[in-house]
Amino acid sequence: MANEKKTVAVLYGGKSTEYEISLLTAFSVINAIDLEKYRVLPVYIRQDGRWIAGGEINGKLAYKDQLLLKEDTTVEAAAEHWLAPSAPTSAGTRPDIVFPLLHGPNGEDGTVQGLFELLNIAYVGSGVAGSSVGMDKVLMKDVFAAHNIPGPNYLSISRFEWENDAPSMILKVKNSIGYPCFVKPANGGSSVGISKCVSETELSSAITDAFLYDTKVIIEEGISGREVEIGVIGNHDLSVSVPGEIITKNAAFYDYQSKYQEGESTLVIPADLSDKVKAELEETAKRAFTALNLSGLARVDVFVREKDQRVIVNEVNTMPGFTQFSMFPLLWQHTGLPYQRLIEKLIDLGIEKHNEKQQIHYRIDG
Template identity: 80%
Template sequence: MTNKKKTVAVLYGGKSTEYEISLLTAFSVINAMNLEHYRVQPVHIQQDGRWIAGPEITKKLEYKDQLLLNENASLESQAEHWLAPSSPVLGNNRPDIVFPLLHGPNGEDGTVQGLFELLNIAYVGSGVAGSAAGMDKVLMKDIFTAHHIPGPGYLSVSRFEWETDAPEVILNVKNTIGYPCFIKPANCGSSVGISQCLSETELSASVTDAFRFDTKVIIEEKIIGREVEVGVIGNHHLSVSVPGEIITQGAAFYDYQSKYVEGKSSLVIPADLPEKVKAELEDVAKRAFRALSLSGLARVDVFVREKDQRVVVNEVNTMPGFTQFSMFPLLWKHTGLPYQQLIERLIDLGIERYNDKQKIQYRIDK
């Protein structure tokens, strides 16, 4: 790294059901960053969509609510700011890179990434297409199917289809997916809106609940097996972490309570898996990462099927939970890459990806 500090704009909050989780992530990441190497500028996206920029962070934060920035710092009031949503004009405060610590829709789904592409600003993580495909569980699984990456059986249902012919959908689930099955909003994370249906009598209520959070729902086959996750980092050359296993305590599946309430689940890192399974897991994780055109980082969630020990991909998360106690950083800690170094590695990967894109030519007369 050069002597000049890199300016990192840390973006957090957002119009998403995962707003609070994003605040926790930002608090943890900012406090882990080496302030001798980076100038850290916080940018808070409120739940109503308003962007608030704060002053440079020069010391560790004491509590999370310090990230709830003052309204007077609104980006919209700074005509020459690097990221005024009403104007693409760039000022002198342009950061070297943006770290978008946003989870769920309106941040992890390619929308914010598209803004950075238009402004030609470097950012951490996957691009527009990869972020969008990684957020939409239906698109993701369609791509996995095309690339022969094994996954649960699934059906996609739009709100229009459900409202116009729910009996046909119910019959289709019975004939193709069966029970038990899982109902999920297509574009949510952190297990928001997910429920397990043991029989047809539970299906209608579960689908209706999922449609509170999205206009498209995915209905998936339940896989009996162990729930395992790995981290992947890289752009062209990929590294895969040791695997970690999720053990839920008294829950039917790894739901929101299991993830964020202490004592509801435990993580076993590294997971005790046969070498053959670990090799297959690493191969499938890399294939899934490349199939979705991801870059920077992702957490790949799989099942190790009980009946034959085969790896089945559940989903990929392009901006996983990122507190120092979250699965993704813990996986890398046990692989030999501590939290602070992981953050620095991801910033470097974002700048590498940006520099690579600068080689693209947009005129044909030169």
């Protein structure tokens, strides 16, 4: 039926340091989605990894804690539920699409995308490979290097290497990266575990801290320039948003506090860039999106290098912050695509991608 409501399962929470950000995102999306067009089913992943499925959302949520669903509706206890391995594909509760509002590992990294591929359910955003490589900063930059997409100099260190020969690792950073440099967990977001270092002492402490959040860290050269972000949406025919610039206050870089504490940073949308830089930014963002085999949406974060105005890609975020006040939706709002319509566009792109995959043959008949 053309006018029949589509069922959207909103997935949020998760085993990640970005759990709270996910809750804020889900609260914002659920309250913005048009309930005249969509049935919305909440699926909450607790921090211990337990999945809890809720009933249909019938109105706006008054406060975020309403998303913390109770144990009596766990997926494990409902064999007929669409997420249960034994659930028939024709289950009445099966959604048309899943909107995975998960940030960081165990959600944005291809893990749940793989689950939905096995269940043959449409979902918003990039697939397994794009999500996984987009989450791993080392693999991401390896792909960019292979495609001649400019980025900062970098190297990676495993926990095994660090624990067995830390002095050699510090010397390696000094000789190949230098100072200032940035230390980051290879897999993560929201600037958790990231440090700026200007000395060997700071470097050692920063690497130790980063290993709290991952088994691999990446060290990147510091780039002097403006921090600019741009949104990309699409599967094949890509569209880009206006660019936005981040100006931090009282911080060495755009850290967690700058991102999520009021007054710690300023977002300038649209960014005041020359036509030449803007054109280079748009082309580079599309190239980065395509190189990582992404789909649906991404936010591309770059530096506009001070010395030559060159666009240097920092990273790509495959499920960027998505509250109404996050950079990605604000970029599209200023481009002419309001929050509610952006949500609908991403749902349509997810269904389009899923329908395209249904044409793939998985057996040989004759």
